[in-house]
Amino acid sequence: MKIEHQDETQGNALRNAFNEIVGKGQDTFTPTRVVISKAKGVHLWTADGRRLIDFTSGVLVCNLGYNHKGFEKRVKAYSKGLPRNAYNMIAEIQVTASRRLRESIGLPQADRVLWAASGSEGIQKAMWACLARYPERNIMVATRAGFHGKKGLANDVTGEASANPDVRWLSFPLDASADPEQFRGELDALWHTHANKIALLITEPYLGARGSFHPPKWYHPLLQDWCRRHDIPFIFDEVQACFGRTGEMYAFQTYGVQPDMVVLGKGLANGEPASAVVGRGDLIDALGYGGASDTFSGNPRACAAVCATLDIMEEEGVVEQARKTGKRLGEVLARLQQQFPFITAVRGEGMVYGVEMVDGAIANRCVLEAYRASAETGVHFLGPLHGKVLRVSPPLVLKKKNLAEAEELLMQAWERV
Template sequence: MTLVEASVIARVETGGPALPQERRLVTAIPGPRSQELLARKADAVAAGVGTTIPVAVVAAGGGVVVDADGNSLIDLGSGIAVTGVGNAHPRVVEAVVAQLAAFTHTCFTVAPYEGYVAVAERLNALTPGDHAKRSALFNSGAEAVENAVKIARRFTGRQAVVAFDHAYHGRTNLTMGLTAKNIPYKSGFGPFAPEVYRAPMSYPLRDGGLTGSEAAARAITQIEKQVGAENLAAILIEPIQGEGGFIVPAPGFLPALADWARANDVVFIADEVQTGFARTGAWFASEHEGLVPDLVVTAKGIAGGLPLSAVTGRADIMDAAMPGGLGGTYGGNPLACAAALATIDAYEHDGLIERAQRIGDLLHDRLGRLAADDPRIGEVRGRGAMVAIELVDPETGAPDAALTAKVVAHAHANGVVLLNCGTYGNVIRFLPPLTIPDELLLDGLGVIADGLAAA
């Protein structure tokens, strides 16, 4: 019996995660079986598809992933904020299995089904604002971002779109243009879609102490002078930037942008792909400042690991596209919709919003104490279970990507799945599953502390 088969049987018999919630190393990372898979990958998979940690995963649940060599690693990445409810959550597994036995695909735009409608209803109810809403379902965050831009352009009759410094919105042609970081996402892949402009972000650690309202005024002035409100279809922004470095804008920055957009008939789009679904200790990060976007883009944590994304927003804006103007062969796949409904139930009924807040408290406490003793930690920032540390040269404040790489490598070698990010490559991000036990999270943070000391 393989590790995967044993894990599945145990989950069915116990009704929940059966994997021991512990960090356990029985080989070096990578072990021999993982090395075998990596050799096969090199021969079979395009070189451009990279990997973060060199292991062959065979099981995952709670707060751990288990590799083919029997190593149990602490998961501080959640597949980049996807498995917020944990891997193979029993609600999700049961719902997907039932849907699998019924049917796997009809294409909603050919022969519709209830699951798609039910997901849209839940999103319309959960996203910020009590106005009439509509939703459309897609497959990936980038696809949903592209469709949000399409909808905004159709509604306004304008073409220009503004994104922000340090933004990440995807790897398709339009979303590469919206994304700020060149390597590895954009280099050599152009030309990119036109009518995309960039404005300065509020980055409290690095923008000279500007308040939120001052940073917004700076961005708005640039938009007005370089683009013109009369040409602008949409402002697109992550309420907390993800790949750009978990940058939390200064208070007041987001509401000021949203107010300006509304006053100028510009569609305000919140990209909540990474921040959505309890990750920040609220259903959506927009809620922390009372923000009510015109359109909300979601993906990642929406469906417990199955591919699904959505655009949800004001009914008049969403209905601007003609029938047939939105859709796609796999958008709102029945299995993904079943997973999403079960995942949303888990967030609601398993106390995971409160759990994200608790995780945030633990992260800020432990990392804050590290920062107090280590001037190389320039800042601890984030909300809920979306927290980061920015590593710097303590004398100059310059980004220290080399130190970051050393700490991440130490974590991987010692059984912790850890991700870096940031325009300068000097940010370590913490995105644990919301199902991770406290002691496991603290053990992982201890490994990071040891890595900082060793570096």
């Protein structure tokens, strides 16, 4: 489908030029196909000069906003004089970033780090480590309808069905009235069938890609207890939830668990490609030389960006600020729901929400109308999740006045839907 916008001479030319060269498979569908020329703070500017308030943080990546002065300065300072890539070499910044990450996580049992360059690679490495630690076990338990990435084992444990014969599924509660007994029963049945053959259990704090389903607080502790009882490594995929998104630095804090392996990505380096597994030494050390090596993992520039992100989060009290803004964000979304009957649900926490629309056509229309809310300004959303859910995940540094402006714009724009 060719996407063009009226009065976007530059944007349309670049859209068409991009589409002529780059394969469609690289992107997911976003009705605006926005073309940007610069970004600063929580704002994006289109190639034709309109300003957009960003409600995406890229895709939950640029949590500190775009071109954050302090962040950029730190990255430069930390990586000064170093090669951008350092394969099979060690630079001090890699030691510093690994130590700081371990310290920040603060789980006594999670004392080792494995770096990766994308979320799915981090997931794959965490799973490889568990499989290597327990070579006599082949079964991987995953919670249903999750998203862990599109590659390798991460893909095998994504969704509700797997081509991998060793994957088994466990339900994930989609509403607050779910009965813990059902899940206890499923876990017992899994153990009954596969006793001593289960190498890992992998889950997400909340189902993001499925449309923002945030489980009741008993759910994750229940999984963790089962894992502990049967000596099964508990992997927590915080690729999108880490570094403040849920209103705590880490989502495992929000959900009251202490996983054996925590996988971090996206916001970890505020836009520099980096992900990491922080986990139990006996698991991580089950992989010998080459067991999880690749070209870009933990490169100096990525490690510099992780340190710079941690610096700014600490110095500017970003998590605390996110908690406050998140509360206001929830109130804004509730008011929008009250105003527009086509919004059927608002689900979320911290600075990540899903706004469910009555159907996909309306959801796409809302994205487009938000984009062109006024002649000069708009609000940027990605394409709907799971067909009809708009994800709201602005940079954590969104200010009260930015939120007030976004509310006003959406109130106007969605009148036209």
